[in-house]
Amino acid sequence: MSDIVDELWLIGCHENGEARCTCGVGMDAADEITRLRAENAALERRIDEEAARKLNAEAELAKALERVAALTRERDALREALERIEQWGRAYPLSVFPEPDFAKAREALEAAGLTLDAVSASNMRYIVEGVSEIARAALKGAPNE
């Protein structure tokens, strides 16, 4: 900081012709150089701060993008499970499996010593357990095959 500013004091005065500048030009130049150097130092500190903030923001962005990717994978897995359940819901169309005559079914089953409720409960248990299994596997994040 002393180099050029000190030199200014050693240059003879162009105005007054003295060994050192007494007219104020040298002093003004020295003041301006000192001011510009301080301003430059402040700007360099700000550049460093902004660069650090940029690095931090980039790291935050990378973390956010990773999180988005993880959530997207999770969403896709859950959607896949829902699609399997939805497909299963269309597996027994009325056009292929028309509704039975339940009164006849009840009579026939009762004649054989069975109840329609027991058969219905068994079918429902199979369906509900199957749906539960798809949901359980999806919630664990395991691919459900």
Ligand SMILES: [Zn+2]
């Ligand atoms: Zn001078």
